[in-house]
Amino acid sequence: MFKSVNVRLRNNRLQTKGKIKAILRIWIYIVLIIGAVSFILPLAWMVSTSLKVDRQIFVFPPVWLPNPVRWMNYVDAINYIPFLTYTLNTLYVSTLSVLGALIFSSLAAYGFSRIEWPGRNLLFILVLGTMMIPLPVYVIPLYVVFRNLHWTGTFKPLYLRFWFGYPLFIFLLRQFFMSIPKELSDAAKIDGCSELGIYWRVILPLSKPALAVVALFAFLYSWQDFLTPLIFITKQKMFTLSLGLQQYQAQHGGTEWNLLMAASTLMLLPIVVIFFLAQKTFIQGISLTGLKS
Amino acid sequence: MRQRRKNLRNGLLFVMPWLIGFSFFLAYPTIASLYYSLSVYDMFTPPKWNGFGNYWELFHDPIFWISLSNTFYYAIFAIPLGQVIALLLALLLNTKVKAMPVFRTIYFLPTIVPPVVIAILWLWIFNTRYGVLNALLAGIGIRGPNWLGDPAWAKPALILMSFWTVGQPMIIYLAGLQDVPQQLYEAAELDGANWWQKTLRITLPMVSPAMLLNVIIGLIWAMQIFTLPYIMTGGGPMRATTFYALYLYENAFQFFKMGYASAMAWLLFIIILTCTLIIFKISSKKIYYAGK
Numbered sequence: 001m002f003k004s005v006n007v008r009l010r011n012n013r014l015q016t017k018g019k020i021k022a023i024l025r026i027w028i029y030i031v032l033i034i035g036a037v038s039f040i041l042p043l044a045w046m047v048s049t050s051l052k053v054d055r056q057i058f059v060f061p062p063v064w065l066p067n068p069v070r071w072m073n074y075v076d077a078i079n080y081i082p083f084l085t086y087t088l089n090t091l092y093v094s095t096l097s098v099l100g101a102l103i104f105s106s107l108a109a110y111g112f113s114r115i116e117w118p119g120r121n122l123l124f125i126l127v128l129g130t131m132m133i134p135l136p137v138y139v140i141p142l143y144v145v146f147r148n149l150h151w152t153g154t155f156k157p158l159y160l161r162f163w164f165g166y167p168l169f170i171f172l173l174r175q176f177f178m179s180i181p182k183e184l185s186d187a188a189k190i191d192g193c194s195e196l197g198i199y200w201r202v203i204l205p206l207s208k209p210a211l212a213v214v215a216l217f218a219f220l221y222s223w224q225d226f227l228t229p230l231i232f233i234t235k236q237k238m239f240t241l242s243l244g245l246q247q248y249q250a251q252h253g254g255t256e257w258n259l260l261m262a263a264s265t266l267m268l269l270p271i272v273v274i275f276f277l278a279q280k281t282f283i284q285g286i287s288l289t290g291l292k293s
Numbered sequence: 294m295r296q297r298r299k300n301l302r303n304g305l306l307f308v309m310p311w312l313i314g315f316s317f318f319l320a321y322p323t324i325a326s327l328y329y330s331l332s333v334y335d336m337f338t339p340p341k342w343n344g345f346g347n348y349w350e351l352f353h354d355p356i357f358w359i360s361l362s363n364t365f366y367y368a369i370f371a372i373p374l375g376q377v378i379a380l381l382l383a384l385l386l387n388t389k390v391k392a393m394p395v396f397r398t399i400y401f402l403p404t405i406v407p408p409v410v411i412a413i414l415w416l417w418i419f420n421t422r423y424g425v426l427n428a429l430l431a432g433i434g435i436r437g438p439n440w441l442g443d444p445a446w447a448k449p450a451l452i453l454m455s456f457w458t459v460g461q462p463m464i465i466y467l468a469g470l471q472d473v474p475q476q477l478y479e480a481a482e483l484d485g486a487n488w489w490q491k492t493l494r495i496t497l498p499m500v501s502p503a504m505l506l507n508v509i510i511g512l513i514w515a516m517q518i519f520t521l522p523y524i525m526t527g528g529g530p531m532r533a534t535t536f537y538a539l540y541l542y543e544n545a546f547q548f549f550k551m552g553y554a555s556a557m558a559w560l561l562f563i564i565i566l567t568c569t570l571i572i573f574k575i576s577s578k579k580i581y582y583a584g585k
Contacts, residue, residue, distance in 0.1 A: 104310040111307025136558040141322035164314020224407040
């Protein structure tokens with residue numbers, strides 16, 4: 001008899017525990033959904049405004065669902081701002097940035113991980129140290145250097161920093177290259193492969209995930225960059241999307257919110273598409289950069 | 294011996310692009326900037342030696358002090374609050390419920406929005422009369438302030454906005470949380486620990502390295518905040534959002550006071566280094582490193 005009471009008690013306790021868990025789960029969902037709504041709301045507001053007619057913009061309280069929906073805003077935005085030119089400029093810079101980052105960061109990372117040479121670790125510490133130097137410290141003399149090279153007013157200052165081994169990417173790739181067994185290099189060497197051959201035929205093919213992270217972030221950085229174009233680009237026909245959008249806002253801001261939101265949506269769109277296609281690479285990249293402690 | 298020489302040659306060849314870039318586009322400009330900071334330089338005539346004149350002038354420049362205090366104001370509120378929010382979100386996203394990948398995606402999405410888009414979008418959200426934020430506030434009976442037009446509210450507005458893009462520290466915390474061995478929690482449960490005790494004694498120590506990293510990244514970033522205030526407020530109203538980097542940019546590229554701006558840059562570097570060292574010092578005893 002005693003036993004059965006005990007069992008019942010335990011069952012009761014398990015039941016209440018299960019109930020608490022179920023209630024907790026519901027609360028977690030509620031908080032998660034509130035959070036999700038507040039994170040998505042600004043973007044929803046952007047898209048909603050981008051589809052409104054003029055008279056629906058300046059109303060209080062604001063309207064969430066545009067009526068009528070004016071898709072022409074997107075066409076207008078593209079025509080008012082030389083959107084196509086800016087997009088091509090940005091694409092040009094981004095493509096060259098990604099290429100440079102892939103080639104030269106991986107070359108440097110190879111030199112810092114797969115070859116033993118005196119002074120290697122000292123120089124690598126220097127690579128890490130340079131990540132600490134804030135841009136304002138060297139940007140003024142850099143401007144003077146670029147001006148003397150007649151590079152101001154060209155796209156070179158925008159992508160060249162990726163052509164000389166970008167410290168964060170060197171670090172990332174080096175960590176990855178270190179995890180590849182040394183025996184693979186040795187075997188290739190016995191077969192008569194040069195260091196460049198090993199880099200190209202052995203290491204790079206094995207490092208596709210890390211290279212994907214580098215390509216993704218190089219694209220993202222150059223696509224979003226605002227300060228470098230602001231300092232180095234002078235002619236309007238060479239503006240990138242960031243700079244072009246800001247200049248348009250500075251001149252016509254405060255009135256044409258629907259067109260501004262349409263242009264903003266267009267600028268965000270490719271990134272969102274890439275984000276959904278390469279979400280794993282994204283998250284991996286962020287956690288990898290977080291490993292540098 | 295020959296192999297060693299060959300390795301040295303090969304190694305140097307592989308890192309040569311970086312070495313060239315480092316020498317000409319980083320090392321030289323950094324040293325030159327130190328020299329400029331001790332000169333009067335307008336970029337059109339050669340720099341003239343001025344000793345510590347720029348630094349002396351800075352200490353007597355009221356706007357310099359305003360920009361410094363604005364920047365500290367921003368850092369002191371945005372970093373700790375941002376860390377708390379990022380950690381709470383990571384804890385939430387680490388629970389085991391259905392549809393979690395969808396939530397993680399949504400929470401991270403704002404972080405990939407380009408800064409220029411963030412700036413323009415939030416200009417519209419913060420709009421006093423027609424902005425959606427004040428409409429929501431009005432919905433619960435609060436009269437929203439003139440966010441970006443009121444010197445008292447402009448900085449809080451920018452800080453509030455920064456919480457929208459906490460995705461990066463959030464993901465780093467989440468990665469840290471997922472590395473916590475599950476046995477620790479099971480052992481603690483056997484000993485009768487409750488949720489709060491588990492969080493305080495297991496979770497927080499285990500994510501402390503991630504926290505140190507996030508705080509330092511956040512600090513370096515916050516001390517150089519530029520794009521968002523430059524576009525949204527241009528430093529106003531009444532200098533309320535003239536952050537350090539904004540005033541530096543103003544001196545360098547609008548007034549062409551390159552020597553003066555270089556002195557500001559070097560002071561900024563020293564401030565960031567000092568703060569980082571202080572954070573390391575304070576945290577050195579409180580950080581738990583697995584395997585050490």
